Amino acid sequence: METNSIIELINSHRSIRKFSDEQLTSIQVETIVEAGRWAPTSHHVQAYSIIVVKDKEKKEKLAKLAGNQTYVETCPVFFVICADYYRLKQASDKHQQTFEVGEQEQVIVGAVDAALVAQNMLLAARSFGLGGVMIGGIRNDSEAVSTLLELPEFTFPVMGLCLGYPAQNPDQKPRLPHEAVVHYEQYDQTKIDEAITEYDLLMKQYYHERTQGKRSETWSEQMAAFLSTPKRPQVGSFIKKQGFLK
Structure with missing residues (x-):
């Protein structure tokens, strides 16, 4: 296979859950967020929002809500990437158009948009020598997370992202053949x-x-x-509450 620095960066992925005390600069954070904003998006809807969390108390609460994952609290910056149709509702209202987000397609679009943004952000962070880990546990209690972050209707949290300077060097976990x-x-x-x-x-x-x-x-x-029991059955009801899957 051919390779280059970008391919090598992608193929060297490891989840980092321990971070040093070194903080990210505001320029680094903004650059990482900007990289997320340039991810591909379905039909140019850009159905996502990024919540940047640095406040220690708020990270502590999010860590507990995510299943007592301490690295959410100890990472220098925690991001919550959300599916977001709130802006799109405003756009529909502005032009007196009906707003159809009741089908599963729009949930998939929002989740895919958010995932692409998160991956762009992680790769951008790693280009600075940072490490990170995606946090699906942010969906353990979507309603409490949304209340804490004051998310409006037509939004829901998809994933979290811990970022910081690595304080560990784990072996790379093998992938399927x-x-x-x-x-x-x-x-x-x-x-x-x-x-x-x-x-x-x-x-x-x-x-x-x-x-x-x-x-x-x-x-x-x-x-x-893992698949022998239902996982986060409350996610579906919360998404409905937020205006989707009618």
Whole structure:
């Protein structure tokens, strides 16, 4: 494969959850946010907003709401990236047009827009030598997060992003084999079982070495357990409350 500095940056991704005391400059924060703003967006709707959180007390509250993830509190800057149709409602009202966000498509568009923004921001941060981790736990209690951040109707938090200077150097977690996720011309089911078996052996070794033998479960075991129970069922009802999925 060919490579360059951008490819190497992307392919060296690791989640960083421990940060030094060094703070980000206001210029760095604004540059990272600006990189997020230039992410691709569906139909130019730009259905996202970025909440920049530096206040210690507010980060502490968000850490608890996200499942007591302490790195939300200890990172220098925490971002909450939201799906946002509030501005679009205002645009519709301005031109006396009906406002149709009741179908699932608009929820998907908002979530995809937010995810693209977050990834741009993380890559921009890493170009400065920073590290970070995405926080799905921000959806554990979407209503409380929205109240804390004073989010209006037609918005919902999609993910958080911790950023700071790394104070750890974790090994890179292996990804699924190429054959399991990349298909040419059509989906090839015949390679999936073998690829999962191969990956299970790799991840079992990874966890064994990472935890000095305390963990040794395979990827498929982990995923089967994870998907055996509903996850954040309250998210759907909150999204409806905010004006979507009517």
